[in-house]
Amino acid sequence: MIEFLQQLINGLAQGSIYALIAIGYTMVFGVLRFINFAHGDVYMLGAFAGLYTAPKLLALFGGGPSYAGAALVLVSAMSICAVVGVLIERICYRPLREHPRLTVLITAIGVSLLLESGGQFFFGADPQAFPEIISDSAIELPASWGIFSDLTVTIGQLIVVGSTLVLLTVLRTVVMHTRTGMAMRALSLNPVAASLMGVNIDAILSFTFAIGSAMAGAAGVLTSIQQPSIDPLMGINAGLKAFVAAVLGGIGNIPGAALGGLIIGLLEALVVGYVNPTYRDPLVFAVLILVLLFKPSGLLGKSEREKV
Amino acid sequence: MRMPNPKSILILAVILCAVANLFSSAINPYYYDILISIGINMILAVSLNLVTGYTGQFSLGHAGFMAVGAYFSAWMTLNFGFFLGKSAPATSTVYVAALVAGGLAAALAGLAVGVPSLRLRGDYLAIVTLGFSEIIKGVIQNAEPLGAQRGLGGIVQHTNLFWTFLCVALAVYGILTLVHSTYGSGFLAVRDDEIAAEAMGINTTKYKVLAFVIGAFFAGLAGALYAHFKQFIHPEGFNFLKSVDIVVMVILGGMGSTAGVCLAAVILTILPELLRTVASCHWLPDPLRNLAENRMILYSILLIILMLNRPQGLFGKLNFGSRKQ
Numbered sequence: 001m002i003e004f005l006q007q008l009i010n011g012l013a014q015g016s017i018y019a020l021i022a023i024g025y026t027m028v029f030g031v032l033r034f035i036n037f038a039h040g041d042v043y044m045l046g047a048f049a050g051l052y053t054a055p056k057l058l059a060l061f062g063g064g065p066s067y068a069g070a071a072l073v074l075v076s077a078m079s080i081c082a083v084v085g086v087l088i089e090r091i092c093y094r095p096l097r098e099h100p101r102l103t104v105l106i107t108a109i110g111v112s113l114l115l116e117s118g119g120q121f122f123f124g125a126d127p128q129a130f131p132e133i134i135s136d137s138a139i140e141l142p143a144s145w146g147i148f149s150d151l152t153v154t155i156g157q158l159i160v161v162g163s164t165l166v167l168l169t170v171l172r173t174v175v176m177h178t179r180t181g182m183a184m185r186a187l188s189l190n191p192v193a194a195s196l197m198g199v200n201i202d203a204i205l206s207f208t209f210a211i212g213s214a215m216a217g218a219a220g221v222l223t224s225i226q227q228p229s230i231d232p233l234m235g236i237n238a239g240l241k242a243f244v245a246a247v248l249g250g251i252g253n254i255p256g257a258a259l260g261g262l263i264i265g266l267l268e269a270l271v272v273g274y275v276n277p278t279y280r281d282p283l284v285f286a287v288l289i290l291v292l293l294f295k296p297s298g299l300l301g302k303s304e305r306e307k308v
Numbered sequence: 309m310r311m312p313n314p315k316s317i318l319i320l321a322v323i324l325c326a327v328a329n330l331f332s333s334a335i336n337p338y339y340y341d342i343l344i345s346i347g348i349n350m351i352l353a354v355s356l357n358l359v360t361g362y363t364g365q366f367s368l369g370h371a372g373f374m375a376v377g378a379y380f381s382a383w384m385t386l387n388f389g390f391f392l393g394k395s396a397p398a399t400s401t402v403y404v405a406a407l408v409a410g411g412l413a414a415a416l417a418g419l420a421v422g423v424p425s426l427r428l429r430g431d432y433l434a435i436v437t438l439g440f441s442e443i444i445k446g447v448i449q450n451a452e453p454l455g456a457q458r459g460l461g462g463i464v465q466h467t468n469l470f471w472t473f474l475c476v477a478l479a480v481y482g483i484l485t486l487v488h489s490t491y492g493s494g495f496l497a498v499r500d501d502e503i504a505a506e507a508m509g510i511n512t513t514k515y516k517v518l519a520f521v522i523g524a525f526f527a528g529l530a531g532a533l534y535a536h537f538k539q540f541i542h543p544e545g546f547n548f549l550k551s552v553d554i555v556v557m558v559i560l561g562g563m564g565s566t567a568g569v570c571l572a573a574v575i576l577t578i579l580p581e582l583l584r585t586v587a588s589c590h591w592l593p594d595p596l597r598n599l600a601e602n603r604m605i606l607y608s609i610l611l612i613i614l615m616l617n618r619p620q621g622l623f624g625k626l627n628f629g630s631r632k633q
Contacts (some may be wrong), residue, residue, distance in 0.1 A: 035431040095616055103619045105431055106559055109368075110611030113552065117604035217476055236548065243435060282446030287441030292432060293424050 002150050004020075007273040008266060013157040013226060016164035020219035021242030022249070022257035023171065024085075024212030030188035030252040031208050034101055037108035038088060040239015041115035042081050042213045046220025047087020047130065047230040048123055049077040052185045054131045070133040070225075074163070077221045078214040085213025086206045094202070119232030128233040130224035134159065142249055167215060168258055175254060180207055188252065237281070241268075244288040250301020259299060321613045325473035332469050340469075344537050346577045347472035348530045351479045353557040354566060355526035356408065360555070361563035362487050363519035364499030366434045369421065370527050370554045372441025373414040374547035377528025378535035379454050381410030382463045385536065403466040407475070407532045414528020415521045417444065422520030424453055441551060448543045458515040459542030460535075467537035475533060479526045484566050486522070499564070549604075556607050559614065562621025571623060 028036045053076045058069040092111050096104045109159050136156040141149040175181040183204050186194040195201050223238070224230055245264045249256025264284060271283050291298065332340060356370045384406040392398035421440045440447060449457050486492045497505035506512050529551045535541050553576070561572030586592065586600040614621065 015562050035435070092612055092616070099619065101431070102364070103615050105366060105434060106555075107615040109552070109555070109610055110608045110615060113604055113608035117602055117608055121598065121602050121605055223463065240435075240438070244439075247432075269431075276450075279446065280452055282443045285442050289424060289436055292436060296432075 001030045002147055003273070005148075007269045009151065009153060009157065010273075011266035011269030012262065013160045013265070014268060014301055015262035016161050017110055017223045017238070017261075018242045018245045019258040019261025019263050020167065020222070021238060021284055022245040022261045023168075023254060024216045025243050025246040025258040026249070026251055026254055027184075027208050027212045029246070029275060030254075031191075031205060032093070032097075034113040035106050035108065035243065036093075036209075036212075036223040037089075037105070038115055038238075039212065039216055040235035040237075040242065041087075041112050041119070042085055042235070043197055043220045043223075043242075044119060044230070044235030045084055045115065046077045046217030046233075047224045047234065048119065048187070048216060049080040049132070050074075050221040051128060051130055051230060052131050053074060053077065053080075055179045056185050058131070065132045067134060070159075071300045072131050074218055074221050077175060078217040081220070082210040082214040085209040086214075088213075089205060089209040094205075112235075116232055117235070123232055125232065127229045130228035130230050132228070133221075134225060136225060154226075154308075160222045163218065167218055171211065171254065175223025180204065181184045184208060190250070222300060244284050244291075247288060248291050248298055250298025253298065253300045256298055256300035310318050318477055321477040322474055325470050325477070328473070329468055329470035342577065342581060343469060344467065344472050344533075346574050347469075348534050348537075349554075349557065349573040349577050350476050350570050351530040351533070352554045353561065353569045354476075354479050354483055355523040355530070356554050357558050357561070357563065357569045358483050358487070358495070358526075358565060358586075359519045359523040360558055361565065361569065362483075362492075362495045362499060362617075363516060364502075365516055365519060367421075367437040367523075368434045368548070368551050368555065369439075369441030369444075370523075371546040371548070371550035372437075372444040373524040373527035374531035374534070374550070375441070375444055375448060375541075375543070376417045377410035377414040377531030378541050379448060379460065379531075379547035380413040380528070381406040381532035381605045382460055382535040382541060383454065384409055384515055385464060385466070386460075386462065394483075399464070399466070400440045403471075403536065407441070407471075409528055410532030410535075411529040412526040414531065415525040417528075418520040418522075418524025419517065421524070423631055426482075435559065436549070438548065441546070445543050445546060451512070452632055457543065458507065459540060461540040463535055463539045463541070465536060465539050467533045472537075475526075475529055479529070479564060480570065481525070483522070496564075552577035552607075556611060560622055565623055568623030572621075 021039065024039045024042070028034070028039070050073050053181050054069075054073045057072045057076060058064070058066065058074070061069040087200075087258070088111055092107050093104060096107055134155065136154055138159070139155060140152050141151060141153065143149050152245065175184060183194065183199045184207070186197065186199055187201060187204050191201065219238075220230075240262065241264055245260035246257045247260070248263060249260030252258075264287070268284065269288065271280050337467070352370060352374065355366065359365050359367050359370075385402060388402060390399070390402075392401055399442050416442075421437055424436065447525070448454050466503055487495055493507070494510050498506070498512050498515045498519075502512055531546075557572045557576050558569055560576065561567075561569035580603050581608070583600040583603050587597045592600075
């Protein structure tokens with residue numbers, strides 16, 4: 001029982017990371033109807049942005065691990081990733097907006113490969129140690145909790161889950177309660193009608209990429225707090241799983257992406273804990289195939305009919 | 309210009325590779341290795357071209373089919389290699405049977421991928437094919453009889469120029485005649501407009517599955533050739549990046565252009581070797597040499613520029629036997 005709860009806690013932290021990445025996939029799919037393959041690599045860039053900015057930003061607060069410094073690192077990584085995301089959209093996707101989807105898809109794969117191999121070129125292919133931006137340690141649970149006091153909860157896990165909740169709340173407010181968010185929803189409903197109503201499509205697309213990439217950047221830093229070893233190819237696997245999460249929740253649906261991320265994270269933790277760690281990756285893909293076969297619209301998505 | 313007769317070309321090609329094979333001992337082993345790789349890559353590219361180029365189903369899992377063919381055929385020759393005795397004709401028979409069996413096993417995997425793919429298109433399909441190849445890799449990594457994570461070694465080398473290019477000729481001939489036949493126009497119809505094709509009474513389901521099955525068969529054949537040439541196979545040799553290599557060949561050559569795709573397979577097999585030569589030139593500045601070592605950077609930039617400026621691929625609609633327009 002305790003072991004099961006422990007796996008759930010571990011899965012929750014990992015699931016939060018997937019949820020943050022999955023949001024970028026789902027938002028871009030919502031407005032552009034295509035999968036931004038390069039998204040997982042933006043997450044990788046977030047981790048490296050954290051790696052390179054952390055020493056300077058932490059020095060502002062005395063050099064050691066500190067919460068204010070960690071927050072600054074997080075914000076800087078998010079801004080860097082937002083800029084990268086906007087640039088990717090401007091340079092690679094915007095000229096192809098009227099092209100067949102296959103062309104855009106291949107371009108996205110090209111961008112993804114470019115970020116990976118460029119990362120290996122500039123950052124080096126070997127894994128690097130992420131600096132300690134907060135002092136991560138297990139929290140002593142009070143003995144009065146009975147058997148639950150045997151659970152291990154780390155500060156890192158709390159921070160990951162907490163930051164994810166905050167970011168998701170902010171995102172929801174932006175999408176549901178601002179004019180830009182309304183324009184974004186209009187665009188995903190019907191691009192032509194939205195542009196006729198005066199929505200500046202280019203600006204909204206840039207904004208969508210900026211937000212999605214910022215979330216991925218945050219995920220990059222948050223994941224490095226828990227697993228302080230980062231390499232330029234870390235985005236492939238995480239990106240694929242987050243994509244599975246987005247599909248599981250219903251692609252185009254933001255709460256769905258968050259839900260899907262959590263489910264995938266929990267599922268992974270349970271497989272690692274109870275079955276065999278080598279089955280972790282195949283299982284996630286099996287989930288994807290099953291979802292697409294039996295409920296292609298995902299858990300929270302609406303199915304769409306194809307019209308000629 | 310119209311080809312005289314596909315069959316006579318096929319026979320000529322077979323005779324040519326049989327003759328070339330006689331001189332194989334005179335070829336520098338390094339170049340020999342490259343020649344065989346060119347052949348294997350041509351089969352892979354041509355078979356993916358049937359799925360992606362002619363039928364319009366984007367697949368990111370071609371290396372998975374290759375893995376099925378490689379492992380199944382290797383397992384066969386390792387266990388039944390001397391089933392018919394140790395004489396050359398006997399082992400050759402087993403080898404050919406293993407090649408065919410590898411192809412058939414991959415075709416079966418292609419059927420397994422093709423059926424769920426019926427409900428998906430475009431981006432989803434790409435991810436599902438990728439997922440399937442990852443699952444195949446995962447199964448192999450956990451299968452003790454196949455060497456699991458250690459890889460499978462001790463395979464007898466049997467692939468030579470003759471067998472490789474015989475398979476190339478068969479793949480090119482088979483796929484070209486298929487898509488140029490009346491029956492094969494269905495593939496192109498599915499690619500051009502699935503809904504219109506369906507309205508015209510074409511069984512799009514059947515064509516899509518068929519494309520996957522035939523494409524997977526030839527990919528499995530290529531895998532079997534590869535296993536019996538390298539004598540050692542490892543699950544990581546059939547990963548996502550291998551699939552991307554094949555996709556780049558098809559896109560560079562021009563989707564739906566068999567001749568272009570073959571040409572691209574040749575170029576992209578030689579290119580890494582050339583880049584390696586560049587990288588070992590000590591008089592070149594270091595950044596340039598590092599860049600040459602990182603062929604993926606060049607590939608990815610090539611892909612993006614190609615898609616932005618020339619989505620039909622370098623060689624466009626160039627094809628064997630096509631009239632100049």
